[in-house]
Amino acid sequence: MEAQAVHVPDNEQYRELKRFIDANRGVPGPLIQVLHRAQKIFGYLPLEVQHFVARELSVPLSKVFGVVTFYNFFRLDPIGDHIVNMCLGTACHVKGASEIIRALEKELGVKVGGTTADRFYTLSTARCFGACGLAPVLMLDDEVYGRLNPQKAIQILRDMKARAREAAAAETKEEK
Numbered sequence: 001m002e003a004q005a006v007h008v009p010d011n012e013q014y015r016e017l018k019r020f021i022d023a024n025r026g027v028p029g030p031l032i033q034v035l036h037r038a039q040k041i042f043g044y045l046p047l048e049v050q051h052f053v054a055r056e057l058s059v060p061l062s063k064v065f066g067v068v069t070f071y072n073f074f075r076l077d078p079i080g081d082h083i084v085n086m087c088l089g090t091a092c093h094v095k096g097a098s099e100i101i102r103a104l105e106k107e108l109g110v111k112v113g114g115t116t117a118d119r120f121y122t123l124s125t126a127r128c129f130g131a132c133g134l135a136p137v138l139m140l141d142d143e144v145y146g147r148l149n150p151q152k153a154i155q156i157l158r159d160m161k162a163r164a165r166e167a168a169a170a171e172t173k174e175e176k
């Protein structure tokens, strides 16, 4: 898989990335730094962005793809507006975290690491939030929820979605 010419939309995100790349051309081994910046700008690293980086840095696309898939902080898929982070650390595992994650996968229709079709939620897991006394624990964005079971966890997500819907409806009303 080699870098080749691709159509690159002429928009501010690409221009910002191009400026960053140009400013870092002299830096040795800029690939990871450039990919970090690209992910910050785009939210994730779709193939089109990887093509762009490969072409701009004159490295094979296979190398860019290899780096992106090797490090788990790089994302190939878009992230949802809200991150559901279920703890699978020992304390939470013992108290049924796996059962909760299965229920959440079913509820959201995605596997761990996936994003719902409406890009509202991304489902993720972690290895301890330091709140083991509350196990099993889930973090929804920056909020910690403890002593959960599958039903409670699902309800938390449904409630947040309902609040978002209400807020959107109120905004539409105000605009009229």
Ligand code: FES
Pocket: 087, 088, 089, 090, 091, 092, 093, 127, 128, 129, 130, 131, 132, 133, 135, 136, 137
């Ligand atoms: S193991 Fe889940 S919070 Fe520590």
